Amino acid sequence: MHHIIYGSRATQPLSDDDLLTLLLQARSHNQLHGISGALVYSNGQFMQVIEGEEEVLAALYERLLRDPRHTQLVKYADKAIAERSFSEWSMAFQPVSEAQFAGLLGYLPARHFASTAPELGRADGLLLSMMKELVSEPLA
Template identity: 55%
Template sequence: MHHLIYMSTAVQPLSDAELSTLLSQSRRRNQLGNITGALVYGDGRFMQIIEGDKAALDELYARLLTDERHIGLVKLADKEVAERSFADWSMAFRPLSDEEFLSLEGYVQPTRLNLQPLNMSAADALLLQMMRSFIMHPPAAG
């Protein structure tokens, strides 16, 4: 099992309809390729974790590099993992407000991290924990 985490910037802000179309396309393709994951969009930026067979992820990442909807693709993690983190999600999705998305880049207290996967670096585990946190436990509206 392999996972890949990346960030990128939308060329232009996406409407709810455009995000819905993107999500539907991603879910269909991911199901065919046995790929699972999660996508976060906010402040004009994407953060995504995809997981599956390495060859399938390499093929998907190559398509992402040529996708004209975003620029500045930066790979944050690309490695083998023991198991899927989003096994039940062909593509989980959660839009974030600008403030919520910016908090992804903020400090997270080490005592709040769940660093269970043994074969991950601390940075990979932090990224995974942020994705899990924002997809599975959205912040309360303020």
Template identity: 45%
Template sequence: MTAQMLSILYSSTAVEPFDDDRLLALLQQSRANNERHDLTGMLLYRGGRFVQVLEGPESTVRELVEKIGRDPRHTNMRMLFEEPITERQFAGWTMGYEPISEPREQKPPAFRDTFDDLEVGDDATATLRAVRELSLWFRVRAARAQ
């Protein structure tokens, strides 16, 4: 019998800003740990804020979320979305990462350059839509880079 898989989305605020070197160290550690524990996902960081999707075996995801919640490098951790899954959105990605640049003055229609609506909303449907937008955006950018 296969273990139930879970996908979660959370946001948090860095206690101190992360420069490129700190982010690289975090990513290297996360990728190694995630590969060992059969976890996949993506990490977005901008303006001192993290948004992360984690997916994998339910018990493993829950254990990692508890560990992340105790990490002193960030605060204000907020679980934005959680759902059982049968298929990974980030299969093969132990931790995809994309730095998000500062917003442009002229934004194309439907362009997402902030996480603010995720932070304040309690509407699960809107949160799920935002997760899917972020996921699609991330996968398209990664495909272009290859």
């Protein structure tokens, strides 16, 4: 099992309808390809965790890079993991406040690819539990 965590910026403001279209498309593809994960959105910024087989995620990331709806993709993690954190979600989604998004950024590892070990480092673990909390809690 593998995960990729990345952040990006929307190229244009996305309406609720745009986000819903994106999400439905992502979920149906992910379900077919054994991908799970979570996506948070705040004021034009995305952070996403995708989990699945390494080659499947690499192919998805290539498509994400070419998607004109967002830009400035920055990969924070790309590594083997012992288990999924979002196994029940083909793509959990949560719009969050700017403060919540800033909080997430604070959990990012100081250096990208800080660790390639499948055991979650402290920063990875905190980021994932924060994402989990956000997707299971309403906007604060």
